Amino acid sequence: MADTIGTPYVGRAMKRVEDPRLIKGLATYVDDIRLPGLLHAVILRSPHAHARIGRVDVSAARAIPGVVAVLTGADVNAACGLVPCAAAIPDLKAPKHTVLAGDRVYFVGHAVAVAVATDPYIARDAIDAIDVDYDPLPAVTNPEEAVKSGTPLTHPDLGSNIAYTHVVAGGSDIDEAFRRADRVVKHRLCHQRLTPMPIEPRGVVASYDPGEGTLTLWTATQIPHLLRTLLPGMIGVPENKLRVVAPEVGGGFGAKLNVYPEEALCAHLAMRLNAPVKWIESRRENAASTIHGRDQIGEYEVAVKKDGAILGIRTRTVADLGSYLQLLTPAIPTLTGLVLTGCYRIPAVKMEIVGVYTNKMATDAYRGAGRPEATYLIERLMDVVARELGIDRVDLRLKHFPAPAEFPFATSCGLTYDSGNYQGALTKARQLANWDQLLKDRAAARAAGRLSGIGISTYVEICAMGPSKAMPAGGWEWGCVRMEISAKVTVITGVSPHGQGQETTFAQFVADRLGVLMEDIVVLHGDTNVAHYGRDTYGSRGTAVGGSAIVMCIDKIVAKAKTLAAHLFETTADHVVFEKGTFRAPGVTNREIGWPELAGEAYVAKNLPAGLEPGLEASSFYEPQNFTFPFGTHIVAVEVDRDTGHVAITKYVAVDDCGPQINPLIVEGQVQGGIAHSIGQVLFEQTIYDENGQLLTGELMDYALPRAADIPEYILGSTVTPSPVNPLGIKGVGEAGTIGATPAIANAVLDALQPLGVTHLDLPMTPERVWQAIKTRTAAPVGA
Amino acid sequence: MYPAAFDYKRPATVDEAVALLVRHGDDAKLLAGGHSLIPAMKLRLAQPKVVVDIGRITNLSYIRDTGGTIAIGAMTTHHEIDASKVLHDRSPLLPETARHIGDTQVRNKGTIGGSLAHADPAADYPAAILALDAEIDLVGPRGRRTVKAGAFFIDLLQTAIAPDEILTEIRVPATARTTAYVKTEQKASGFALAGAAVVIGADGVRVGITGVAAKAYRATGVEQALAGQRTPTAEAIARAAAHAADGVQPLGDIHASPAFRAHLAQVNTRRAIERALSRA
């Protein structure tokens, strides 16, 4: 059935506008870009975690027919500037991050040299012909050891492996909280290192126009605009002569929220060689040289009263930063501190973070970035406290929830949660899960000797990033809406979707607000020559922040259109009513004006009121006054195979509140995708370096991603608590699944093992770890 | 990502292929389904100067019932084995094992001959081949010879195939329905951390184990413990299966410690025996 103007699009589970090109194989990702005379770059990377580079002989490589250039750090670093880190942490010790290695390599995968050839196979041949003398040095791999004095140094010139020590604290006096405690519950919790692994690896195409002095950079990135801000300082092309294009991008998850050496390198090569240059990352390079996520180790102490009241949490957390600071590396652990109290009223909190350099790839933002860490910690701690005090874990959570009427709710971490009804989400999740039956089923399974567990997590997270005062490079968003002369609508956004579906969701609300058909709307993004300004896509900000900028534009256009309509009606704007795409002036005239006529008048401009500019276009910068705080409850049931340690998820219920949903199908997809990342994190994913700093998970043969058969059938629900922060009321949903799911699954596994007395397992809870825990416990003397 | 250059040869017969191996020696590699060789070439772990593509040799892809045994051409794909009615009816362990290999796409291209010749210690077939006591034909410049499964796997990635020989045929006996393959997979690659193949017949129990040690092996300790027991009790099966890793040095890596591999060998052997018996 054809859509008609006036039937709302918002709230409908609509098919995506962007899909036809994707399902037909007609979309253009970076590797699909073809340019005349295109050269291909392949990068030689260090096989050592830490080594001094001696002689580098590229003569044999240069002699291969088809090879155009072979360059090392000595050739390019002076011209490429340093790779930037945007995070502002006081007293941060930072190494100089050159585009190619200088006289040392600091991690396996560190770029040492680049070969450029007419064909990628030949460029790859050239890499094999480069002879590098490495003098291996001791590798720093254990961050907890690395902070001790007398240990080898990742960067000897920094004098220490400690990049920074930073305290996030708030609320009442933490020492007083511990003095008043009846009991202190202690627990050590680790977040393993993870590899984001978008299915599309990174890639860059750079093309220089020497006549105009302009450089175009196509790159598989989430942040074309931040790149346009940051690259000029590296490559010497001014911002207004640099065009950055994020074409179709095959997944990001934070891995493409960065400024990478290869982006500057390809730009430099294109200018230096006066030819377009393409570099496409291999999977091994992606695993070794694209950012990793998480990798935090923390000792936690919780001050509690006998009745379960939590007075405070304090922790010292060691964050393994890897060898270099990428764009946000040191800031990610501090985000953990910001939301460490979760959705609970906890009066005092203190988190000391020690950021440590090791000879590994940098960690940075991976889906959730700081919040999955915090949520895992607080939700594990809630279970630990409940168990140690013999309190029901749901009651303990309920006891610490703020009431819905208490929002906006100020946390001891210094945030103000915008709106919430945590009790509502919990109640709905328990209903959907049939909680009481679930408990009976678990009892029956246990009675039959099976290891059956139920896990719950109630989470809150930070989205819609964010107020500029809290963001390193501005947290606003820009948008532009143009009612064309033909009454088609062009929407341009500064966010850079790569799977989130904003070509669809933006068109949905724009159609409703302008009273046009969705098919008459085009949403453009990702090209800085088209979307002139933007702060891009990360931190679940696209719709909440980017969409709000579009709403501002619509309001401006409608206001202007009313002025024009009033002129045509020979009345004043306050008599004009706009509804479903039609302008009327009730009581003044029976005439109605639709967009086609109005747009024609606006652009033909022969009959405009005095002082009104021609055209119907508006652009806006939206500055969010606060973050948004989505929340929800996840409930998971698992069964553990006693013999093999294998964990099967037998039930998965998620109730997420991301505010009003523009497109429930897309929301569902975001939640399901996020949960899949958590299934991977809890049960099998881990990035492993050995004690020499060799990366052992450098291919998909060794780093396990979830497959279709690992996914349970979900029962998904939602509650709707609008955010007062933005005009759409939207909170954001891109990371919620990953944030809520990890602790729910982990708590379920530990609940299953609880009858054996197992109180802790490190992530990931692999079959071997589970088996080991079972074996250790069941081997204990009977009656113990 | 990009393999090194090589000369490509596409022999039409086994004899031509053998002649190419003789001529090029260590410089040559046989290309069957390509699922072991091509990834290694893309990562430049293998850089043969000559690739001998045996994919167009006629009469290397077949499954024939020859009475007491079923003969399988070396170039028969995993999918063809999985889909074979003859094998399902007469020797069902091999199709059950084939279904555990990789994924649909890999099974459509990968071949039994290629897999056996590569002798990955975590490949699935070797367990079944050993439990079936299969025979393997090798053809070289000195003609054809037959190797019993027990003598075929020499060590990690090493078999009885001489550098100038080609594996041409595998023969497995017709069996009763009482066979099974139970495997714990390495989560990322799908290869076996421990796979146990069991054949239970009038002549006793044979157990092949893959993934656990540098080469697949017969779990003779299990076989002996069950000798003479036509319908062993659950306890007897468990006691026997506890010998599944006796006398071997289990492998250890990031995916499983030696102890866990040995344990999984025991668990999967027990489960395979139980499953095989349940099919009686």
Place this chain on the structure above:
Amino acid sequence: MPIPVRLRVNNAPRQHDIEPRLLLVHYLRDVCGLTGTHVGCDTSICGACTVLVDGKAVKSCTMFAIQADGSDVTTIEGIATNGHLHRVQQGFWDCHGLQCGFCTPGMIMASVHLLAGNASPSRAEIADGLRGNLCRCTGYSHIIDAVAQAANSTEVTHG
């Protein structure tokens, strides 16, 4: 040394002189200009490069182009007929079976092959049939929905 290869790609005859080492996926993308088939790994795990060779799903990154000599190759660009989406494509669209879309062509080709061998698969059979295809965005549920819908669709399969 380039050698000749002749094959049919999406029903069109093709003939080129190619390096023996040229992988089928690069032949399709760089020689034929069919960039819908993607590369996501080097070890035959991710399945983004899945195409049909003589009707069977294979990973075109783990096959030399010369091995397809004489074969019929179908890529994502070749499954719609007369402008009508293949029912699997339609299923992915209807069910939101994709987000970034990078794994999607391979996922669709594997699904086409899956339905050719099993007209009405269960959800578990779909999941098992797509073992060779990784998706990092969707969490797979909507992909399974998509294939199930395609299986139930009355439209004739063209794959």
